[in-house]
Amino acid sequence: MDAIISAKDLVFSYPGDTELALDHVSLTVGKGDLVAVLGHNGSGKSTLAKHFNAILLPQGGVCYVDGINTADEDRLLELRSRAGMVFQNPDNQIVATIVEEDVAFGLENIGVPPEEIRIRVDEALTDVGMYEYRLHAPHQLSGGQKQRVAIAGIIAMMPKLIILDEPTAMLDPRGRAEVLETVIKLNREFGVTVLLITHFMDEAAACRRVVVMDDGRILLDAPPKEVFSHVSLLKQVGLDVPQATEIIHELRRSGINLPDDIITDEECVEALSSLLASSGKGGGRA
Amino acid sequence: MTAIETKDLTYLYSRGTPFEKAAVDGVSVSIEEGDFVGVIGHTGSGKSTFIQHLNGLLRPTSGQVLLYGRDIWEEPKKIREVRFQVGLVFQYPEYQLFEETVERDIAFGPSNMGLSPGEIRDRVREAADFVGLSPDTMQKSPFELSGGQKRRVAIAGVLAMRPRVLILDEPTAGLDPKGRDQIFHEIAQYHGKTGSTILLVSHSMEDVAKYAKHVLVINDARKIAFGTVDEVFSHTGELVEMGLAVPQITKIFAQLRARGFELSPHVYTVEAARRELLRVLGKGGAQDA
Numbered sequence: 001m002d003a004i005i006s007a008k009d010l011v012f013s014y015p016g017d018t019e020l021a022l023d024h025v026s027l028t029v030g031k032g033d034l035v036a037v038l039g040h041n042g043s044g045k046s047t048l049a050k051h052f053n054a055i056l057l058p059q060g061g062v063c064y065v066d067g068i069n070t071a072d073e074d075r076l077l078e079l080r081s082r083a084g085m086v087f088q089n090p091d092n093q094i095v096a097t098i099v100e101e102d103v104a105f106g107l108e109n110i111g112v113p114p115e116e117i118r119i120r121v122d123e124a125l126t127d128v129g130m131y132e133y134r135l136h137a138p139h140q141l142s143g144g145q146k147q148r149v150a151i152a153g154i155i156a157m158m159p160k161l162i163i164l165d166e167p168t169a170m171l172d173p174r175g176r177a178e179v180l181e182t183v184i185k186l187n188r189e190f191g192v193t194v195l196l197i198t199h200f201m202d203e204a205a206a207c208r209r210v211v212v213m214d215d216g217r218i219l220l221d222a223p224p225k226e227v228f229s230h231v232s233l234l235k236q237v238g239l240d241v242p243q244a245t246e247i248i249h250e251l252r253r254s255g256i257n258l259p260d261d262i263i264t265d266e267e268c269v270e271a272l273s274s275l276l277a278s279s280g281k282g283g284g285r286a
Numbered sequence: 287m288t289a290i291e292t293k294d295l296t297y298l299y300s301r302g303t304p305f306e307k308a309a310v311d312g313v314s315v316s317i318e319e320g321d322f323v324g325v326i327g328h329t330g331s332g333k334s335t336f337i338q339h340l341n342g343l344l345r346p347t348s349g350q351v352l353l354y355g356r357d358i359w360e361e362p363k364k365i366r367e368v369r370f371q372v373g374l375v376f377q378y379p380e381y382q383l384f385e386e387t388v389e390r391d392i393a394f395g396p397s398n399m400g401l402s403p404g405e406i407r408d409r410v411r412e413a414a415d416f417v418g419l420s421p422d423t424m425q426k427s428p429f430e431l432s433g434g435q436k437r438r439v440a441i442a443g444v445l446a447m448r449p450r451v452l453i454l455d456e457p458t459a460g461l462d463p464k465g466r467d468q469i470f471h472e473i474a475q476y477h478g479k480t481g482s483t484i485l486l487v488s489h490s491m492e493d494v495a496k497y498a499k500h501v502l503v504i505n506d507a508r509k510i511a512f513g514t515v516d517e518v519f520s521h522t523g524e525l526v527e528m529g530l531a532v533p534q535i536t537k538i539f540a541q542l543r544a545r546g547f548e549l550s551p552h553v554y555t556v557e558a559a560r561r562e563l564l565r566v567l568g569k570g571g572a573q574d575a
Binding site: 039040041042088142143144166169170171172173174175199201202238239240242243244246247250251254256265268269272273275276279 | 328329330432433434459460461462463464465489491492529530531533534535537538541542545547556559560563564566567568569
């Protein structure tokens with residue numbers, strides 16, 4: 001897989017802080033990957049993400065996104081049209097009073113011809129399932145819908161990389177599910193590389209790769225199954241595991257023989273079914 | 287004793303216009319003193335509008351809010367008294383901090399209650415203690431603190447009024463799992479020590495299951511259910527239809543039961559699941575860590 005993000009030895013600290021927010025971080029992300037970034041508040045995950053579309057510039061090390069050095073000011077616009085960012089609060093990202101105008105905002109800024117704007121806006125809204133709301137006012141939408149409009153505004157720019165910084169933190173369960181489905185669809189069907197920063201372990205479990213940050217460093221970087229097998233380590237750094245993983249972990253600690261790589265509901269149900277069936281505790285339709 | 291009660295509470299937006307819409311529609315509910323109630327409902331269900339009635343921020347279009355048996359609008363001029371007794375912590379309360387020091391920010395509420403400087407100092411210290419703010423943070427600017435710390439300052443500002451009823455609207459939204467657990471732990475301790483009545487609005491069914499005694503479900507401006515955690519979460523299908531969720535572990539148990547395994551339908555936490563599975567597997571006596 002070709003790399004879309006190639007960050008080497010990144011160092012960054014905020015003005016007035018003695019500690020490093022990023023402490024020599026190196027990360028390579030292949031084109032088309034779906035990567036979750038976990039870490040407690042202040043672990044450096046948002047700082048890292050902000051390096052990928054040059055909101056922050058490295059104080060040490062170097063960062064390439066789709067072959068562009070993020071410190072190259074001459075290519076800043078080009079970089080930002082290739083790497084789009086979605087933030088936590090939908091209300092802070094919507095600028096227009098009509099949904100479709102909001103989605104068109106970025107395109108107008110980079111001088112895309114009107115007839116092409118029309119096409120791209122319609123496609124982007126269709127992709128996030130918001131086409132029928134194109135003439136609504138954003139304040140009439142739910143949080144999940146607003147967040148999908150924000151995502152449409154990004155994908156209309158046809159970026160190769162989308163960075164989402166806790167896009168579901170302010171949403172209810174339905175809104176969270178809508179946004180997560182949209183993100184996964186963009187990745188699977190359109191091959192957009194996704195970097196998803198989240199505090200929700202079930203969202204991380206749905207990604208292909210999970211990067212865990214702590215104290216400005218990368219602590220773990222592996223597929224979700226492997227990352228979530230480190231239950232105690234994750235809890236130590238202020239994180240959690242899915243409940244499906246936790247119950248299996250608890251039972252294993254009680255000396256019960258179960259697989260240690262369970263992260264989804266289905267896997268957990270299967271493992272517990274075999275366990276209960278083999279101990280002759282009823283059921284059997286399994 | 288009933289702490290707070292609503293009788294047929296209704297609130298209409300844009301009353302008398304073609305856009306008239308009920309945000310709260312005939313909600314009657316009675317909450318006992320010392321209860322810990324989880325309030326759930328999707329965004330736009332009316333739950334925030336509902337709770338804003340409980341301390342008189344909104345005035346009902348019709349119906350009543352009774353605080354310890356008295357209609358809070360009996361004497362509208364005394365509505366401030368109600369706001370001292372019913373503390374409301376908004377979503378993202380850290381955006382409401384404004385004072386120069388943490389201490390002065392927490393003291394803002396009690397200062398408006400006409401208390402003596404000594405009493406104010408005591409209350410500020412007590413409230414800071416509850417939320418785990420160390421004495422050396424008290425003279426800092428609240429804006430120097432981390433997000434989780436700021437939120438603690440904001441919560442302490444409400445606790446310092448020693449409200450008999452404390453309402454928290456999504457107090458842990460946006461916090462990491464550790465920050466979330468700490469804040470819930472502090473709220474649970476406050477509840478245990480003061481015996482005050484707590485209403486917790488949350489989207490996290492895992493957390494509601496863990497901390498609440500009763501659950502109030504609001505959907506489409508109406509009260510759908512008010513009962514114990516057991517009663518409410520046993521209606522998994524209906525909750526999911528309303529755009530809510532049940533804890534992941536509850537979903538897992540529902541699927542196991544559907545496969546014919548005889549397991550308790552009342553499992554909402556990982557700890558309860560562990561106990562239930564060990565019991566069924568005949569290891570119930572094992573009181574291991």
